[in-house]
Amino acid sequence: MMDKKYNPAEVEQGKYDFWLENKLFSSGDLSKKPFTIIIPPPNVTGKLHLGHTWDNTLQDMIIRRKRMQGYDALYLPGMDHAGIATQAKVDALLKKQGISRYDLGREEYLKVAWKWKEEYSTFIREQWKIMGLSLDYSKERFTLDEGLSKAINKVFIDLYNKGYIYRGERIINWDVEAKTALSNIEIEHIETEGALYYIKYPLTDGLDSVTVATTRPETMFGDSAIMVHPEDERFKHLHNKEVYIPTTKTKIRIITDKYVDKEFGTGIVKVTPAHDPNDFAVGKRHNLEMPLCMNEDGTMNQLAYKYEGMERFVCRKQLVEELKSLNLLVKIESIKHNVGHSERTNVVVEPRLSKQWFVKMDELAKNALEKSQVSFVPERFEKIFNNWMESIEDWCISRQLWWGHQIPVWYKGEEIYCGEEAPLGEGWIQDNDVLDTWFSSALWPFSTLGWPDKTADFERYYPNDVMVTGYDIIFFWVARMIFQALEFTNESPFKECLIHGLIRDKDGRKMSKSLGNGVDPIDIVNQYGADSLRYFITTNSSPGQDLRYEEEKILSSWNYINKIWNISRYTIMSSEDILGKSFVLKPSEFTFPDKWIITKLNKLIDDVDNYFDHYEFGEAAKLIYNFTWNDFASWYVEMAKLSDTVNTKTVIVYVLTNIIKLLHPYMPFVTEEIFQKLLTKEVSIMKSAWPVNNGMVYEETQEKEWFFELIKSIRTIRNDYQVSWSKPIDLLIQTSKDNIAFLEENDQYIKKFLNPNRLVISEEVEKTDNSISIILAAAQVYIPLGSLVNVDEEINKLNLQLSNLEKEIVRCEKMLNNPGFTSKAPQAKIDEEKVKLDKYIENYKEVKTRLKELEN
């Protein structure tokens, strides 16, 4: 006996282990066609959030359906070492213990990091389990695994040998907290209240000075020139003169360069080649010195004299004070400007001249644009991908971290060697830096399958079928997977890329730690169950669109599952004697409701499949929902209660089984529970076949939809006139001969739903003025309600119906008389309108007749 209420905790308990024990997540059945989804590897930095839940549930839904459809479905799990992110966490952990990574040394530090990884990967696997993800753990991968490292080294070495990887001195974005370089897309530009400082640089030849505007005065210790626009008349006299860097004895030249915007600031610019990308370009053009005035940790170096060792922003403040006192500060103007912040540590990044490794992007990007076969869903994301590829810059891939893939390059004096192992001979030292995390994730679709070896898995499961991810990492990840795959496997990494949106809070704000508005998926699961969460998250938005988290929506999902639970409860209670036995549908015994519901079910299956194929999970769910709640629970089950035959029980079990199969991708746990209770022969719903249209389609049931309209209208009358169901009423139904036979066959339902006293069904019924009339095209109903009937109101109601019908008739006729319509519209549409018109006219006549009767 099932509980009256759906209890997710009880239902979900033990299911995952059951699936695992029966190896239901395993791939490798060579008799089937392969279908592959590889999980976007979560960072081993912490717990999974709702964004992962969304991502993973979509993947799991797709894979569960494919598995039921008879594919050899591989859903491959794995995690990302997440260089900076993890190292930041481990550093913070050490800091709590009062030590730094330098106290431990590289080797010991990595031990701590691996321990961290083990701990967090356990959490993550636990969360996957809670969400019910059907992952094949025998193929789980980690980006720092030996096999993957091999792939990464090969890619680096090949790109190096092809000349796509180079080492160069460039201005990169420097994170002073993590003390590493970052790539351009790891920077977040935040609009900040800043200041423009107007500073006097004294000329070396006299008392005069030039005024320069800057937002970063502390970088002046790294200045190597002052520049003006060559055609700026105001400053022609300054060309080639020299100034002192304020507060110092350092002399720098005044140069000219067209880069200067005459209108901005004072029209005079300081040039700091080692701390600004534009100035760096100027420095190159003019062969300037490029001195760094800061250390790696963001403190000032010896160039800043007395400020040496001072943190950069403290220095800025004190320097400004000093300039003020020396009368070298003209003014401070407050401005709003965008300041780059590190995505990981949130500190202001310092543009810094540094020797780093880069991937040359022009050729790779060109290839990706020309050869990518990936179809994005929704399509518009392809444009975003293309736009980015078209304006891409070289990718800085070296990171001054310890946690990651150490760069396979060796140095001996001036010699450089790129290879997995150090060359023979003494004195070769490996590059200290590691690779950007995304360098390894870019290879994920094939490195996880054993590439570069020609493994059976790689041959079978590559390219992947679908990649599912959020639009926020198209640049970071999707784009890079595509160009690396094209370069190294000569094909696109996956056929389709399904992009979903971001989870927001109920006010539409991004969920973030700083706002404290994040919601832990596990809390939701504990309260409402994983199935409720999965259903909510995959059905409440359309593809590519963001989703607001609202607890009421989860509750609503729970409520739906509770409904399914209760329909199942009824089905199981009422069909106990046939459960577990083999039974087949016998069309010869079908009643009208049987034919009606089976027809609808078959149509539902077709429509749902179509939506599933296009990843329209919300639309598919809506159809299943309506079918389940309205067609099945409210109508069919109610009608079925009047019959105790094996046939009826067979139909109800058949329909329910199909419903839970269709819902299984959304809510695997509860559908498994119900499936088990239905004593079906398969060991698990996962082993059962995905529903197919069984071909039993009874078109005539479509034409009988008016039967339900009839019942509803009479119910409405009961409501309007406040005649409760328990009070029997007379029903006089006038209709055609054919319909009479149909109604008489099914009068048990009329009795059940409408509780009639006297029920007359005939071609001509006696009408009285004191009856309510319901006039439909197929039938008319008269309900004598005696004194309750207000004839004037009845007349008003009929007149309203009449004028509505008139409008429709006019509309139809106008359409059908329009040569533009009849010549251009599809024939089916024209026929449809003709049928409608006939129906309206017939209906109109009946209403008119009734009106006359009442008016006389």
Place this chain on the structure above:
RNA sequence: GAAUUGUUAGCUCAGCUGGUUCAGAGCGCUGCCUUGACAGGGCAGAGGCCGCCGGUUCGAAUCCGGCACAAUUCACCA
């Protein structure tokens, strides 16, 4: 500055290749409550010039252009 998305019921959102009975769902709201699973339920109901202005079309919530507002991303200049 550029690109993308959104604007539909009180709220949150659907509405796929245009088809008029295509204006929908959930929540909320209003009546009534009785049925062999479900009161977190049942039955019924109210509620919308589909942001604004043009265009294409026989026909536009749907396609195109412009505008307004909102969000996001990218690019930004000392």
